[in-house]
Amino acid sequence: MAKVYVITSGKGGVGKTTLTANLGTIMASKGDKVALIDADIGMKNLDVVLGLENRIVYTSMDVVNGKVDVFDALVRHKQLKNLSLLPASQVATKEMISPDDMKKIVSQISEKFDYILIDCPAGIERGFRNAVAPAEEAIVVTTPELPAITDADRVIGLLENMNFEDSKIHLIINRFKPHMVRHGDMLTVDDIKSALSIDIIGIVPDSEDVIVATNKGVPLALMDGKDKMGKILEGIVLRLKGEEVPIPTLEELEEKQSWWKNFRNLFRRD
């Protein structure tokens, strides 16, 4: 039986989809059988981040309408054969699928996978409820800004209300900028942790590589020369599996710039 996680946030644009793709990729590259479910019906993007947008034939909507079997709708990743995606429809709306439909889909594929990651849409309405319904544990993603943190707080409250224990809710701080923290321009990890009263499972530094990876349709975890980011994401996966891996310190997260880059920055006009 697969372990089912929902990746949620409340606020949009904090990196849920990118993290879902990358955590799934890391799990699959280590040999686990992984299914990713795009629950963002009408605004789907997970296929684009994974570079699978041209391989979609059926979507979860076709499964719900009884048109096809769920296994016919699953799309296998090009490089990682043990990574599959259940795509969402772009023309349907979130109201066309119910939490019970999602539970049914997950129960049908659960035995064939080790992990199922559900990419939740932004907001706390139907799409959120659909995505959360079949999940055992939740990964709440926030960025270090007030609107994202307050929305994360609201989502954690809703998850608790839906009977998720605190130990089943994990926090990822995404797009963290260590140099801003060092200069006192940004909230620290402890500030966010004490405000949300939830355990942090990972801190992901801001990186331009994410944009490059998304544009290429290759998850960051599969790109060459991205060892540092790969290790950070791998640490999150290991912590999710219950291993005790220390969270990188501020210094470890900070990207060391070459002397040439530093020299060039002296002459930048912005």
Place this chain on the structure above:
Amino acid sequence: MGFFDFFKKRKEDTDKESARESAKERLGTLVGSGRRLVYRIDEFEDRADLERKTEEIKKKIQQEALELFKTDADKIKIVVEEHNGYVIIITNINFE
């Protein structure tokens, strides 16, 4: 000019230093008093009565939709959900 710019830059840096403190203080005001409680309707309603009324509402909506759109009953899907203390009734009619 360059001499004064040096002090201007120093002043900007001092202002910047308060960004974290300001955010921390505002965050404390926004989320500091614990999670916002959400009451569910089944916490203060008679569950059996709620279910009976829910089925009644669903039947009435289905009847209206059947007459209005002249479609089959199995093409009308009605779900009644509770969202943070509010009752949401979602009706899907499949015209395919």
